[in-house]
Amino acid sequence: MPGVPGQEELVVGEATEQRVRIADVAREAGVSKAAVSFAFNQPDRLSAGTAARIRDVADRMGYRPHPVARMLSAGQTSTIGILSPQALGAVFANPFFALFAEGVASVTEERGFGLLFISPFHGSLATALDRATVDGVVAIGLDERHPELDALRRGGLPTVVVDAPAWPGHRAILVDDEGGAREAASHLLGLGHREVLVLAVQPAIDESGDQGVSGRRLAGYRAAFEAAGLSLPGSAVVDAPATIEGGESAFLQAWTSGARPSAVMCMSDAAAAGVLAGARRLGVRVPEELSIVGFDDLPLTRFTDPPLTTVHQPVRRKGEAAARMLLEALRRPSGDDQDHTLVLETRLMVRRSTAAPSGDRCQEVVVAR
Amino acid sequence: MPGVPGQEELVVGEATEQRVRIADVAREAGVSKAAVSFAFNQPDRLSAGTAARIRDVADRMGYRPHPVARMLSAGQTSTIGILSPQALGAVFANPFFALFAEGVASVTEERGFGLLFISPFHGSLATALDRATVDGVVAIGLDERHPELDALRRGGLPTVVVDAPAWPGHRAILVDDEGGAREAASHLLGLGHREVLVLAVQPAIDESGDQGVSGRRLAGYRAAFEAAGLSLPGSAVVDAPATIEGGESAFLQAWTSGARPSAVMCMSDAAAAGVLAGARRLGVRVPEELSIVGFDDLPLTRFTDPPLTTVHQPVRRKGEAAARMLLEALRRPSGDDQDHTLVLETRLMVRRSTAAPSGDRCQEVVVAR
DNA sequence: CTGTTAGCGCTTTCAT
DNA sequence: ATGAAAGCGCTAACAG
Numbered sequence: 001m002p003g004v005p006g007q008e009e010l011v012v013g014e015a016t017e018q019r020v021r022i023a024d025v026a027r028e029a030g031v032s033k034a035a036v037s038f039a040f041n042q043p044d045r046l047s048a049g050t051a052a053r054i055r056d057v058a059d060r061m062g063y064r065p066h067p068v069a070r071m072l073s074a075g076q077t078s079t080i081g082i083l084s085p086q087a088l089g090a091v092f093a094n095p096f097f098a099l100f101a102e103g104v105a106s107v108t109e110e111r112g113f114g115l116l117f118i119s120p121f122h123g124s125l126a127t128a129l130d131r132a133t134v135d136g137v138v139a140i141g142l143d144e145r146h147p148e149l150d151a152l153r154r155g156g157l158p159t160v161v162v163d164a165p166a167w168p169g170h171r172a173i174l175v176d177d178e179g180g181a182r183e184a185a186s187h188l189l190g191l192g193h194r195e196v197l198v199l200a201v202q203p204a205i206d207e208s209g210d211q212g213v214s215g216r217r218l219a220g221y222r223a224a225f226e227a228a229g230l231s232l233p234g235s236a237v238v239d240a241p242a243t244i245e246g247g248e249s250a251f252l253q254a255w256t257s258g259a260r261p262s263a264v265m266c267m268s269d270a271a272a273a274g275v276l277a278g279a280r281r282l283g284v285r286v287p288e289e290l291s292i293v294g295f296d297d298l299p300l301t302r303f304t305d306p307p308l309t310t311v312h313q314p315v316r317r318k319g320e321a322a323a324r325m326l327l328e329a330l331r332r333p334s335g336d337d338q339d340h341t342l343v344l345e346t347r348l349m350v351r352r353s354t355a356a357p358s359g360d361r362c363q364e365v366v367v368a369r
Numbered sequence: 370m371p372g373v374p375g376q377e378e379l380v381v382g383e384a385t386e387q388r389v390r391i392a393d394v395a396r397e398a399g400v401s402k403a404a405v406s407f408a409f410n411q412p413d414r415l416s417a418g419t420a421a422r423i424r425d426v427a428d429r430m431g432y433r434p435h436p437v438a439r440m441l442s443a444g445q446t447s448t449i450g451i452l453s454p455q456a457l458g459a460v461f462a463n464p465f466f467a468l469f470a471e472g473v474a475s476v477t478e479e480r481g482f483g484l485l486f487i488s489p490f491h492g493s494l495a496t497a498l499d500r501a502t503v504d505g506v507v508a509i510g511l512d513e514r515h516p517e518l519d520a521l522r523r524g525g526l527p528t529v530v531v532d533a534p535a536w537p538g539h540r541a542i543l544v545d546d547e548g549g550a551r552e553a554a555s556h557l558l559g560l561g562h563r564e565v566l567v568l569a570v571q572p573a574i575d576e577s578g579d580q581g582v583s584g585r586r587l588a589g590y591r592a593a594f595e596a597a598g599l600s601l602p603g604s605a606v607v608d609a610p611a612t613i614e615g616g617e618s619a620f621l622q623a624w625t626s627g628a629r630p631s632a633v634m635c636m637s638d639a640a641a642a643g644v645l646a647g648a649r650r651l652g653v654r655v656p657e658e659l660s661i662v663g664f665d666d667l668p669l670t671r672f673t674d675p676p677l678t679t680v681h682q683p684v685r686r687k688g689e690a691a692a693r694m695l696l697e698a699l700r701r702p703s704g705d706d707q708d709h710t711l712v713l714e715t716r717l718m719v720r721r722s723t724a725a726p727s728g729d730r731c732q733e734v735v736v737a738r
Numbered sequence: 739c740t741g742t743t744a745g746c747g748c749t750t751t752c753a754t
Numbered sequence: 755a756t757g758a759a760a761g762c763g764c765t766a767a768c769a770g
Contacts, residue, residue, distance in 0.1 A: 019525075021763060032741045037765055047739065062523060067502045068446065069763035071437045072746050078500070079485070088474030088484065092467045105457030105486070114501065115457065115486045116448070119478060131447070132483065133436045133502060154431060156388075244668070273672055303613070303642055305674035390747065401757045406749060416755065438747035441762050 020063045029057040040065065071133065079114035080104075080326055081134035084141045085148070088119045094242065095270065095298050096315060097140070100162075103319020104138055111327055126151035136330055138162060138322045143212040158329045160322045163213050166339035171325045173318055173342050177213055180311035180346030181220025181265075182227075184293045187309070187348055188263045189228050191356045193291060197261035198237040199250055199271045217267050217295065236261075240271050247274025248281075255282060262357040263291035269298045269310055276304055276353070287355035297349055306352035313346045389432045398426040409434065440502065448483035449473075449695060450503035453510045454517070457488045463611065464639065464667050465684060466509070469531075472688020473507055480696055495520035505699055507531060507691045512581040527698045529691045532582050535708035540694045542687055542711050546582055549680035549715030550589025550634075551596075553662045556678070556717055557632045558597050560725045562660060566630035567606040568619055568640045586636050586664065605630070609640050616643025617650075624651060631726040632660035638667045638679055645673055645722070656724035666718055675721035682715045 026033045031054060038045045039054035046054070071077050082104060084091050091097050101115075108115050118137065121128035125148040129137075136158035142149055144164040152159055159170055166172030188196060198221060200214045218237065225232045240250030247266060251274065254261075266272035272294030276286060284290050286306060294301060294310035301308035321342055395402045400423060407414045408423035415423070440446050451473060453460050460466050470484075477484050487506065490497035494517040498506075505527035511518055513533040521528055528539055535541030557565060567590060569583045587606065594601045609619035616635060620643065623630075635641040641663030645655060653659050655675060663670060663679035670677035690711055 019763095022765095023763085033764080034741060034743090034766075035739095038740090041765075045739075050740085064499050064524075066763050067500055068437060068440045069746090070765080071502065072441050072748095072763080073765045075746070077437065077502075079502075088478045089471050092471040092474060095464070095467070098461045098464075098467045102458050102461040105461060105488075109457045109488060112490060117474070117484045117486075119474075121481060130433045131436055133440065133446075133448075155433075244672070277672065299613070300669065300672070303646065303669070303673060388747095391749095392747085402748080403750075403757060403759095404755095407756090410749075414755075419755080435747050438762090439749080441747080441764095442749045444762070 019066070020061045022063070022065070025054070025058045025061055025063045028061060029054050036063075077114075077133045077135050078112065079116050079134045080108055080323070081116045081118040081129075081132050081137040083118045083125070083129070083137045083139040083152070085120065085125060085146060086141060088117055091117070091119065095300060096242070096268065096296055099298060099315040100140060100319040103316040103321075104323040105319075107320050107323040107327070113327070124148070126155075129155050129157070136160075136326045138319075138326055139164075140322075145211060158326060160326045160329070162318060162322050166341050168339055171329060171340045171342075173322050173325065173344065175313045175318065175344045176346045177216035177313075178220035178223070180295070180313065180348065181217040181267075182224045183220075183346075183348040184265055184295070184309075184311050185221040185224030185232075186227070187350065187354065188265065188291060188293060189224060189230070191263075191291065191354060193263040193357055194230070195261045195263075196232070196236060197251075197254055197259060197264045198232070199240040199247060199264060199266040199268075199275065200237055201267040201271075202239045202241045202246070214267060221265060240266075240274075242268035243270050244274040244277065247271030248278040249274070251275040251278040252282070261290070263293070263354070265293045267295045269294035269296045269301050269308060272308055272310065272353075273300060273304055276308070287353050288358055291354040291357070293354060301349075301351070304353070309351045309354040310349055311346050312349045314344050318344060388435075389430045391432070391434070394423070394427045394430055394432045397430060398423050405432075446483075446502045446504050447481065448485050448503045449477055449692070450485045450487040450498075450501050450506040452487045452494070452498070452506045452508040452521070454489060454494060454515060455510060457486055460486070460488065464669060465611070465637065465665055468667060468684040469509060469688040472685040472690075473692040474688075476689050476692040476696070482696070493517070495524075498524050498526070505529075505695045507688075507695055508533075509691075514580060527695060529695045529698070531687060531691050535710050537708055540698060540709045540711075542691050542694065542713065544682045544687065544713045545715045546585035546682075547589035547592065549664070549682065549717065550586040550636075551593045552589075552715075552717040553634055553664070553678075553680050554590040554593030554601075555596070556719065556723065557634065557660060557662060558593060558599070560632075560660065560723060562632040562726055563599070564630045564632075565601070565605060566620075566623055566628055566633045567601070568609040568616060568633060568635040568637075568644065569606055570636040570640075571608045571610045571615070583636060590634060609635075609643075611637035612639050613643040613646065616640025617647040618643070620644040620647040621651070630659070632662070632723070634662050636664045638663035638665045638670050638677060641677055641679065641722075642669060642673055645677070656722050657727055660723040660726070662723060670718075670720070673722070678720045678723040679718055680715050681718045683713050687713060 022033050022036050025036045036054055039051045043051045082101060105115055116132060116134055118128050118132050138160050139152060140162040142161060142164055153167060161172045163174060200218060222232050238250055238254055240246045247270060264275050266275060272292050275292050279286050279290050286292055294308045296315060297310045297312035301310050391402050391405050394405045404415060405423055408420045412420045451470060474484055485501060485503055487497050487501050507529050508521060509531040511530060511533055522536060530541045532543060569587060591601050607619055607623055609615045616639060633644050635644060641661050644661050648655050648659050655661055663677045665684060666679045666681035670679050
């Protein structure tokens, strides 16, 4: 290997390797750095022979353009971020999120974008955002009243918010939470249920009015009750984390406290699966003695026993749509001040975890009155 | 807002914002760029008052250090990559992977590292790696004979390989695949099963010998059979993707082709869940008429009906260990030439998807002989 | 068609 | 305690 300049280190073993830079290749090939760059990025601007020779030399030397340097001069990272206020551990443990990420990933990947997960750094999303080398972010799980939402807005990074309304000049994706919830409650009411327990998704912040996913879904449940001339007492609503364990323990606790609903409406399938597990543990048969409705329609609903009646929302498509919107925004940087909002549909999937309340139940109710 | 230099654009609406650079802050605060940098990174080197003032000005101007520029001069990205040969869509759809990622993420996050997902770009992992701005990677799903493994080795990026042996100077994490598989097979043999179907995980490449996860597990199954004086015919082994659908269709196809195993050994829980679904569809009762054993022990095994007997492997801890090893390697850049390999244990979890073959079955077997 | 050169934005050494 | 200036490695406008 002749002609090695004195500056370079001679590599004998594995270690002490020096990264090959563009200048090294240029020198070795007897051309300028620019030529090397062109050989990779705009081969047409070089004579075919030269281009080939340069790439050959580069190959032999094991040259790979430094990705960070490339980002810096290109002025873009070709990476988008998925932002969530939860710790990553919790994020990946959540099958809803996995499905959403699947959607996002499928489009970013196809377009050659990298995917970076952004979660609070030392408790701060703003800090995490500052350190993130992304061209834009898809934000999920951020309630419209999340304290760090401002940081995002100020950040000036192109953003698509999922499950929260857009702010001016930005984009958002929503689903018809209220409609789906209303359908679920109507279904239950139609079957004859009157004593219902609601498992709300644990709100990161307390919500006034019907803001946030939880608020919108609750509003839907309520609307159905009102339409039937009934009302859903606040005492029938309890919070539960959107996890199997969370659903199970919330249900068991309610039951232990004496609640005897004939049906449970959950704002997440994970929680619903937990209720199912809890019911099994208590020896309560589903759906004969207890009806359960979930929300999301994750793949797991088809493997529970019985298969779960739930409100479908197109989670994967939501991810795809969010990614596409963001990529679109990157291409046309804030062309107008309009905020683009896409609302996706929801619909009830009736499976086998719901049925009319048992005769006993009905009687009980009658007696109780 | 006086004193705005002519060069800057006056911002009226939302758009046309110009990113605030360090030089802008320096000018506004009447100090040098270095001072601004110090104010953020080494405040001790500035008088307390100056530092505070600078940060104040920076705040007011909405200055945020450019992360890419910072990476370039720092010479490190503070990001690690999770590398997988699958498309990201498939990756997130796989609950095994989610659990693994959960482990990796929990430690990278705690140490302030970003997490980037790396998957083949235009079919090439090498290309994807070239574009990835990471300090190191955790590679999973790469069989030791994967064609692009060389690219990784050559890349010179600190790497921890999961489920494949380390190469010199690198690190690896393995689990006792063979031992776990042997336990599973012994369990079945002990119950009296003789006609067994194996659902191997679809090998990305054809494997000779007992290489790869699939090879090691198969070797374990075989060892148990041999220890019992029996043998596992090659015809009893079929490939199936490690997904619910994959398991279901492979099982149905085998059944349709006339196979009548009394037990199925799956190399993944996902496939096992699929077999469960397929059996239900065929009206075959589990475990009375068919025993099923999975592999991995994912959370979902506890919600199948019946709960799945499976080989546990510490997936989450595997992720944590991989991340920790990698971070360690980053701290001490290839201190020695030894390759560090960590082998984690596996163990059989007997739940309710396995039982002794039914009397009918035994008779059938007898008749068949 | 090819080479020179000026950035990209920040960090950090070295002089003041 | 503070500032000037030299990189980090690459891209692309601009000469030749």
